[in-house]
Amino acid sequence: MKERTLAILKPDCIEAKVTGKVIDEILAAGFDIIAMKMVKMDAKTAGEFYRVHKDKPFYRDLVAFMSSGRCIPMVLEKENAVEDFRKLIGATDPAEAEEGTIRKKYATSKQNNIVHGSDSPENARLEISFFFSEAELVQNG
Numbered sequence: 721m722k723e724r725t726l727a728i729l730k731p732d733c734i735e736a737k738v739t740g741k742v743i744d745e746i747l748a749a750g751f752d753i754i755a756m757k758m759v760k761m762d763a764k765t766a767g768e769f770y771r772v773h774k775d776k777p778f779y780r781d782l783v784a785f786m787s788s789g790r791c792i793p794m795v796l797e798k799e800n801a802v803e804d805f806r807k808l809i810g811a812t813d814p815a816e817a818e819e820g821t822i823r824k825k826y827a828t829s830k831q832n833n834i835v836h837g838s839d840s841p842e843n844a845r846l847e848i849s850f851f852f853s854e855a856e857l858v859q860n861g
């Protein structure tokens with residue numbers, strides 16, 4: 721069964737001009753891009769997206785980072801998309817990420833780690849609907 725996950729190319733990805741390289745890796749790994757847009761989140765929106773982390777010590781900086789520049793949210797589709805995408809991006813901290821993963825190759829710190837990936841199918845559904853309307857998904861389905 722095909723599954724969908726939400727990826728976000730974070731502001732550091734766009735700043736470093738590696739969006740093309742990262743998208744190539746995503747496509748080469750077998751994901752289809754179902755929907756994609758460019759957004760500049762304000763702090764309120766970034767804070768809302770990451771609200772599960774609101775009590776963590778890194779939350780303030782994370783919100784500032786995610787609202788510091790443009791992001792590219794995209795809906796990816798593939799068999800086992802959620803788990804496979806987490807494998808493709810690697811551990812949160814690039815220092816701990818496996819060789820060959822996107823974060824290992826491009827991330828510069830635990831915060832500035834290039835890309836977001838949903839961590840469960842339920843969160844994928846919630847996160848997809850955070851950025852994309854039903855109409856945008858149906859029309860691209």
Ligand code: ADP
Binds near residue numbers: 778835
């Ligand atoms: P992941 O993105 O791998 O699912 P988390 O959900 O734990 O990681 O954290 C969300 C984001 O918050 C991370 O991708 C990273 O940008 C940032 N972050 C997480 N932990 C830290 C930390 N200890 N220090 C700084 N930033 C962090």
Ligand code: MG
Binds near residue numbers: 837839
């Ligand atoms: Mg997470």
